[in-house]
Amino acid sequence: MPEDLITIGELASRTRLSLKALRLYGNRGLLPPAEVDPRTGFRRYGPAQVERARRIMLLRAAGMPLTQIAALLDAPSEEALHLLTAYWRDQESTHAARRQAVGYAREILNGRNPAIYEIAERHVPEQQVLFIQRHVNAAALPGFLASAPDQLFAHLRTTGACLSGPLFAIFHSLVSEESDGLVEVCAPTLNTVSPAGPIGLRIEAAHREAFAALPKQAGGFASMAAAHDAVHAWLVEHGHRRSASNREIYYPNWATAGPDEHAADVAIPFVT
Structure with missing residues (x-):
């Protein structure tokens, strides 16, 4: 030796x-x-x-x-520094989102109705969507939300179709650390397309929904969970009834938005 x-x-x-x-x-x-x-x-x-x-x-x-x-x-030194900076920026963003979620939870535990999120209403017209479904827990959710759009975009390119609106994810059941929930990532399109493999095709019904507009820094799991709770609390307060599963809408600037830029919505369809 x-x-x-x-x-x-x-x-x-x-x-x-x-x-x-x-x-x-x-x-x-x-x-x-x-x-x-x-x-x-x-x-x-x-x-x-x-x-x-x-x-x-x-x-x-x-x-x-x-x-x-x-x-x-394995990266050159300059790229390695860039990767480390990007990693820590993501960690700080996640920490800021959790801080906001903790503030929201503190208000709830104190018996107050926090006004952290501004809730609005809108009408969403009927739309055709390509979709991919998977059961995931909280740990697997980010990976699915990252990979599913790539599959949907690839299918759109293959068929010569285009997006007609932002991507959105529908949460048909609760996603948590302890349990898998059914999540559906959807890509709306006006073009004629066909399902293929794991990619399905359906019509998403027109509906009215309540929503909270969120900055990029609120995109972490904890702050998204708080936003879902806030929108649901708004529905209860106004005497509305949920008519379909909760969803998150991700705008085209999701990957490039600054911490304070509007990049996503949490929404719940409802009927009065």
Whole structure:
């Protein structure tokens, strides 16, 4: 064994990472050893792995998921800094959204009716929509909301069709940390299209809905949940009855909007 190579135990001692974590990182390709003994399977690590392990430890301490750490560490230094800045900007936005949700919950626990969200009404005409459905919990929801539009857009391009309005997600049942809920991502279009594979086609009925317009920074799960509650409370207060499932509307600027820009609505169809 070359003199500068060390065992996994020594690497753990130098980096304060556990043996379990080091093996996990190695198995996932995040921290491959410099050398593996073909006879014993013992892993050996060099200075490059020590430095990489140190960076993994720092990024994990900041809460970054392993998949994002892998992309960051394998990127050129300038791009890596950009990825780290983007990650932390998202974390700050999520924290701000949770702070607002906690403020809303505090008012509810104190028996007050908080006026954090301004609720309005509008008429939504009948529209044809392509849709994808999936049962997801809170952890899987962001991934589904990111992947489903790509599938819908690809189908629209293949058929030569265009969007006729913003994408929206319908929550047919509650999505939480503990339970899966049925979520449907919809893409409205005026063109003639056909269903394909997991993509369905239907007519969304015209309806009246109450809604709260939200800035991008309120797009986290916690603040969205508070907005759903606020719109429902408005319906109860005004003597209206829910006529269809809750939904979230995502405007075209969703990916690029600044923290305070209007980027989404939470809406509930109702009848009087």
